[in-house]
Amino acid sequence: xxxxxxxxxxxxxxxxxxxxxxxxxxxxxxxxxxxxxxxxxxxxxxxxxxxxxxxxxxxxxxxxxxxxxxxxxxxxxxxxxxxxxxxxxxxxxxxxxxxxxxxxxxxxxxxxxxxxxxxxxxxxxxxxxxxxxxxxxxxxxxxxxxxxxxxxxxxxxxxxxxxxxxxxxxxxxxxxxxxxxxxxxxxxxxxxxxxxxxxxxxxxxxxxxxxxxxxxxxxxxxxxxxxxxxxxxxxxxxxxxxxxxxxxxxxxxxxxxxxxxxxxxxxxxxxxxxxxxxxxxxxxxxxxxxxxxxxxxxxxxxxxxxxxxxxxxxxx
Amino acid sequence: xxxxxxxxxxxxxxxxxxxxxxxxxxxxxxxxxxxxxxxxxxxxxxxxxxxxxxxxxxxxxxxxxxxxxxxxxxxxxxxxxxxxxxxxxxxxxxxxxxxxxxxxxxxxxxxxxxxxxxxxxxxxxxxxxxxxxxxxxxxxxxxxxxxxxxxxxxxxxxxxxxxxxxxxxxxxxxxxxxxxxxxxxxxxxxxxxxxxxxxxxxxxxxxxxxxxxxxxxxxxxxxxxx
Numbered sequence: 001x002x003x004x005x006x007x008x009x010x011x012x013x014x015x016x017x018x019x020x021x022x023x024x025x026x027x028x029x030x031x032x033x034x035x036x037x038x039x040x041x042x043x044x045x046x047x048x049x050x051x052x053x054x055x056x057x058x059x060x061x062x063x064x065x066x067x068x069x070x071x072x073x074x075x076x077x078x079x080x081x082x083x084x085x086x087x088x089x090x091x092x093x094x095x096x097x098x099x100x101x102x103x104x105x106x107x108x109x110x111x112x113x114x115x116x117x118x119x120x121x122x123x124x125x126x127x128x129x130x131x132x133x134x135x136x137x138x139x140x141x142x143x144x145x146x147x148x149x150x151x152x153x154x155x156x157x158x159x160x161x162x163x164x165x166x167x168x169x170x171x172x173x174x175x176x177x178x179x180x181x182x183x184x185x186x187x188x189x190x191x192x193x194x195x196x197x198x199x200x201x202x203x204x205x206x207x208x209x210x211x212x213x214x215x216x217x218x219x220x221x222x223x224x225x226x227x228x229x230x231x232x233x234x235x236x237x238x239x240x241x242x243x244x245x246x247x248x249x250x251x252x253x254x255x256x257x258x259x260x261x262x263x264x265x266x267x268x269x270x271x272x273x274x275x276x277x278x279x280x281x282x283x284x285x286x287x288x289x290x291x292x293x294x295x296x297x298x299x300x301x302x303x304x305x306x307x308x309x310x311x312x313x314x315x316x
Numbered sequence: 317x318x319x320x321x322x323x324x325x326x327x328x329x330x331x332x333x334x335x336x337x338x339x340x341x342x343x344x345x346x347x348x349x350x351x352x353x354x355x356x357x358x359x360x361x362x363x364x365x366x367x368x369x370x371x372x373x374x375x376x377x378x379x380x381x382x383x384x385x386x387x388x389x390x391x392x393x394x395x396x397x398x399x400x401x402x403x404x405x406x407x408x409x410x411x412x413x414x415x416x417x418x419x420x421x422x423x424x425x426x427x428x429x430x431x432x433x434x435x436x437x438x439x440x441x442x443x444x445x446x447x448x449x450x451x452x453x454x455x456x457x458x459x460x461x462x463x464x465x466x467x468x469x470x471x472x473x474x475x476x477x478x479x480x481x482x483x484x485x486x487x488x489x490x491x492x493x494x495x496x497x498x499x500x501x502x503x504x505x506x507x508x509x510x511x512x513x514x515x516x517x518x519x520x521x522x523x524x525x526x527x528x529x530x531x532x533x534x535x536x537x538x539x540x541x542x
Binding site: 171172174175176179180181295296299300303304307310313314315 | 335424426434450
């Protein structure tokens with residue numbers, strides 16, 4: 001019991017600690033692809049340290065929502081971390097508190113508060129970004145639901161640990177046609193949900209075109225640091241679900257030996273590095289979609305997810 | 317080779333191939349760029365030949381291995397080469413293929429067609445090589461329907477030809493599991509036919525393109541008299 005709680009906390013520490021590093025690696029890799037040198041991979045840590053030291057300026061017109069939103073956004077991925085297999089292949093203390101749908105709800109709660117805070121400031125770009133995020137959100141939600149339904153059809157559960165076991169134990173299930181379709185649908189979801197390139201440009205500085213970033217424009221000091229960190233953790237958590245549960249469910253610790261759990265850390269980071277390469281390839285080769293073309297993108301994800309479900313339903 | 321890989325892992329790779337095959341078929345419905353359609357077709361043909369090779373190894377059938385080799389030679393090399401040679405380069409730069417339906421609605425129809433393919437093949441039960449036809453038959457039928465559907469909605473000559481070839485891939489993908497002893501001679505006949513009509517359509521498209529500067533055949537509805 002006690003080591004399980006300890007490992008759960010270790011998972012949280014890994015997510016909080018390594019999320020900015022992955023973001024640094026991602027931006028460095030993208031710069032290298034663009035034949036630039038790019039900032040150090042530790043730049044996000046320096047940014048966070050700098051922002052945390054600075055004063056925070058809050059508009060007099062804004063309400064408590066504006067001040068509360070960064071904390072909600074920051075804690076949401078931490079709660080999700082308690083539910084998903086980051087380092088261990090066996091369920092930890094909080095594993096059965098919620099399933100993948102629950103994790104999705106918690107992330108959505110964070111997003112909801114950020115959107116409210118963006119509207120709260122009455123900055124002209126905030127509400128625009130918030131409403132666009134809602135648009136992308138309601139286009140991706142049906143896909144999430146279909147993906148989770150298909151997963152529950154395959155594994156008989158949507159608890160991430162149980163699903164992970166299902167793909168590890170039976171290679172036939174792993175190579176099934178619906179698994180490939182699910183993976184692609186989930187990858188498209190990650191791109192849409194995290195504001196990655198075909199949907200939104202993370203490195204863009206043009207406010208009128210922003211979807212994800214314009215919501216945190218008003219934040220400064222600690223609020224800005226928490227928002228930035230929360231964004232990095234959200235991507236980390238989505239990647240953990242994608243890699244450790246669906247794509248490469250191997251390599252997680254199977255015993256409670258501390259050495260094995262600690263060894264899982266570099267292994268998981270290595271898997272993420274490989275995924276980042278794929279992400280960089282996607283982000284460097286695709287152009288940003290026009291706003292009303294996003295429905296095509298999510299529509300494609302929806303069709304793929306439903307085809308996955310249909311092919312699972314009729315499997316012999 | 318069968319002993320080395322084991323039948324279950326052969327079946328696993330086959331299932332994986334089937335999944336990606338279905339994805340490429342859906343991709344041809346969704347792709348707006350002609351070059352993307354073209355690449356998806358080449359990838360799909362490659363997957364078809366992989367599937368035939370796997371089935372050939374599993375059933376120890378030299379026919380199927382020959383089918384795989386012929387598919388690889390014609391559909392992933394000869395036809396793409398012919399298409400690139402005959403059709404003007406400018407056509408491949410088309411970024412928005414003209415369509416009768418918009419992409420979201422055609423994707424939803426594609427979804428319905430795929431569902432229908434699964435429902436139909438489900439009622440067929442076990443035919444051909446059971447374990448393999450459960451994977452290949454619905455995916456092949458779905459690809460046939462998706463190809464035919466794409467052929468209907470596109471207004472671009474080359475895109476229509478690619479859709480036709482995709483439908484043809486679907487027929488073979490289903491066919492190799494229903495009739496695994498399909499004589500290689502039938503495939504050879506098809507392998508001669510398809511490049512010929514690709515060549516004819518390709519040359520025709522080139523001619524249309526040089527005459528009127530576009531290959532949107534969907535717009536060519538009236539005869540012009542000189």
